[in-house]
Amino acid sequence: MQVAIIGKGHVGSALAGALRRAGHSTVFGTRAPAAADEATISGAASRADAVILAIPFDAAPEVIEVGNGFPGRILIDASNPLGVGADGLGLTIGFDTSGAEKLAALAPKAHVFKTFNQTGFENMANASAYAARPVMFVAGDDEAGKAAVLQLVADTGFEAIDIGKLRAARLLEPFAMLWIELARKRGQGADFAFVLQRAGA
Numbered sequence: 001m002q003v004a005i006i007g008k009g010h011v012g013s014a015l016a017g018a019l020r021r022a023g024h025s026t027v028f029g030t031r032a033p034a035a036a037d038e039a040t041i042s043g044a045a046s047r048a049d050a051v052i053l054a055i056p057f058d059a060a061p062e063v064i065e066v067g068n069g070f071p072g073r074i075l076i077d078a079s080n081p082l083g084v085g086a087d088g089l090g091l092t093i094g095f096d097t098s099g100a101e102k103l104a105a106l107a108p109k110a111h112v113f114k115t116f117n118q119t120g121f122e123n124m125a126n127a128s129a130y131a132a133r134p135v136m137f138v139a140g141d142d143e144a145g146k147a148a149v150l151q152l153v154a155d156t157g158f159e160a161i162d163i164g165k166l167r168a169a170r171l172l173e174p175f176a177m178l179w180i181e182l183a184r185k186r187g188q189g190a191d192f193a194f195v196l197q198r199a200g201a
Contacts, residue, residue, distance in 0.1 A: 001152065004029050004048035006041055006063055011078055012054035014125035015116060015156065022155035029067075041066045050074040050152065052116065057081040057099050064106045071109035074145045076152075077169075078116035080176045088185065091177050100139070100169035113140035113149045114169035115160075118176045120183055122190040127157030134193030135159045137175070139168035159196060 003019055005012045006029040016026045016037075028037055029044030029051070038044075045051050045067050053060050057079040064070065081099035083092040093099050104112040115138040116124060127134050136158035140146050146162060153160035163172065182188040 001025070001049045001148065002027075002047055003152070004039075004044035004051045006030075006044070006051060006053050006067075007055035008038070009054065010121035011116070011124060012052070014121040015052060015054060015078070017125055018127070018156040019152070024152070024155065042068065045070055045073060048073065050076060050148065051110075052076045052078055053103070054078050054116075060099075060103050061106055064103065067107075069107040069109050073110050074142075074149060075103075075107055075110040075112045076116060076149060077103050077112060077114050080117050080173050080180075082180075089180065091173060093173070095170050095174075098167070098169035098173055100166055100173075104166060111140065111142035111145045112166060113138060113142075113146070114166060114172050115139070115149060115153055116156075118172060119179050119193055120190045123193045124156065127193070130193055130195070132195045132197070133157065133159040135161055135196040137161050137163040137168075137172055139163050139166050139172060141166045161196060 001024050003024050003026045008028045019026050027039050027044045029041040030038050033039050051070050051073050077100045081093040100114040136153050150160040183190050
């Protein structure tokens, strides 16, 4: 697939490397392209089968506007609505909606999915380092596009699990916060991942 990754930070770079190793073509969408693997946000999206938002959640509305809502595109929200409060880093949106649903409302002609948000960039860079494939859940309303998204996730080394409609992002964003809490606050470090283990396996 042709994949546009909006954002060239830790998450975007990790996903680009993993997707390229799996044979996918990637280009970074940036405001000011300065390298061979970069294009403008709208230019990158225009040639892509899928667009990944690998940017801070607060930056996503402006990017969606620049991309004219990414009409007709698979749009993968890899962000989490994070902010710093009295108890440190935490979610800014609760259980009656999700960041992904808010972004979907801003891009009504795109096919929005939530995934690549549930673990650290270290694991996205090399999920195959684990003996058991780490799990990565996928939520989205567009059934036609979901198979392609699940395949992208699997190609990066994760066990890709369909968790249903986009409203399930209300579960996935807090699930991401659990990984963040353990990795960044509770001393577990980034070299662990969640696994979906079945009895007898």
